[in-house]
Amino acid sequence: MLKINHTICPKCSIGCGINLISNDGFIVGINPFKNHEINEGKNCKNCIDYINKLSENTIKAFDYTKTIEDIKEKINTIDNDKITIITSGNCDDKTLDSIIDFTKQNKYNLLTYEYNFSKIDSEILSTYDEIEKAEQIITIGDIYRNNSLIARRIIHAQQNNAQTINIHTENNLTGYNSDEFIKIDSYDTIDEVIKSIGLKDNSIIIINQIDTNENYEKVIGLVNDNNIKLLPLLKHPNSYSSLQKINPSSVDEINTTISNSELIIFINENPCEYLDEKVLENKDVISFTEDDTSLGLSVPIRLWCQDEMSFTNSMGTTQTYPDAIQDDDNNLKTVTQILELI
Numbered sequence: 618m619l620k621i622n623h624t625i626c627p628k629c630s631i632g633c634g635i636n637l638i639s640n641d642g643f644i645v646g647i648n649p650f651k652n653h654e655i656n657e658g659k660n661c662k663n664c665i666d667y668i669n670k671l672s673e674n675t676i677k678a679f680d681y682t683k684t685i686e687d688i689k690e691k692i693n694t695i696d697n698d699k700i701t702i703i704t705s706g707n708c709d710d711k712t713l714d715s716i717i718d719f720t721k722q723n724k725y726n727l728l729t730y731e732y733n734f735s736k737i738d739s740e741i742l743s744t745y746d747e748i749e750k751a752e753q754i755i756t757i758g759d760i761y762r763n764n765s766l767i768a769r770r771i772i773h774a775q776q777n778n779a780q781t782i783n784i785h786t787e788n789n790l791t792g793y794n795s796d797e798f799i800k801i802d803s804y805d806t807i808d809e810v811i812k813s814i815g816l817k818d819n820s821i822i823i824i825n826q827i828d829t830n831e832n833y834e835k836v837i838g839l840v841n842d843n844n845i846k847l848l849p850l851l852k853h854p855n856s857y858s859s860l861q862k863i864n865p866s867s868v869d870e871i872n873t874t875i876s877n878s879e880l881i882i883f884i885n886e887n888p889c890e891y892l893d894e895k896v897l898e899n900k901d902v903i904s905f906t907e908d909d910t911s912l913g914l915s916v917p918i919r920l921w922c923q924d925e926m927s928f929t930n931s932m933g934t935t936q937t938y939p940d941a942i943q944d945d946d947n948n949l950k951t952v953t954q955i956l957e958l959i
């Protein structure tokens with residue numbers, strides 16, 4: 618049976634609404650969620666491509682019995698401090714909480730990589746509406762390419778005469794569409810570059826890319842010193858919550874912990890973008906995955922939209938939606954259910 622229900626796009630941290638269309642429990646597409654206050658029915662290519670990928674998924678039943686037994690057996694043969702769980706803001710709040718409890722109870726290592734971003738004070742965080750009223754918008758990274766529903770707000774700000782400046786290490790779409798483009802060789806002097814622009818009272822810095830947490834902290838320091846606002850556009854739909862709950866690691870820290878571990882369990886995280894797969898050689902690897910990362914023993918989990926879920930977006934707003942598919946024939950388990958069985 619064809620169903621259309623509200624949920625949140627899982628492809629980045631902006632928190633755009635989607636109307637998810639499913640047929641007999643399988644995703645078949647999306648339809649504009651016109652009343653959604655963030656995106657008013659519009660969705661970007663990243664969202665559409667991901668939904669199209671999910672529409673190729675034909676799994677809704679899995680026999681967990683042997684897999685769970687195998688995982689339990691493996692875990693029992695390895696010292697707890699040699700077991701590392703790596704998760705991400707792809708998990709909703711309930712799932713993150715159950716992962717944190719599980720790792721604490723068992724004294725496993727718990728890591729996340731949030732692309733060098735870290736938790737910031739809510740007082741300096743810009744809302745999406747504030748973008749349209751800003752006098753000056755400084756973008757770091759390619760916002761137009763990666764977060765186009767925020768780019769739409771920047772265009773509205775330009776129509777309201779905001780000055781726009783893009784800073785990036787390479788030519789990019791956002792730079793092309795800004796009043797000024799500043800090409801830098803390295804982010805090490807990012808604070809000096811921003812200062813040289815001449816900040817206005819009502820300035821907002823929007824950032825979706827930085828090479829180290831140290832350089833991100835320089836941006837935060839500058840925002841605090843100048844009493845302006847910052848909007849970090851985080852990688853995953855629930856990265857904001859992930860940063861509140863788990864202290865993120867750098868790639869080097871993750872590499873070191875992996876090299877000291879015997880078993881690595883990825884939970885709703887595909888590390889291929891930032892980890893050299895060689896670091897996983899000779900390690901036991903298990904992946905609890907929504908869309909099969911093909912890393913080690915792959916254990917399917919329910920999609921974000923197949924359970925009540927809550928994601929907190931980049932401006933700190935939590936959105937909760939019920940199961941958007943409602944398919945009684947789907948026996949896939951949530952991460953929480955799997956952890957309870959291990």
Ligand code: SF4
Nearest residue numbers: 626628629633661664
């Ligand atoms: S901007 Fe992000 S949340 Fe919005 S539709 Fe695109 S990928 Fe999804």
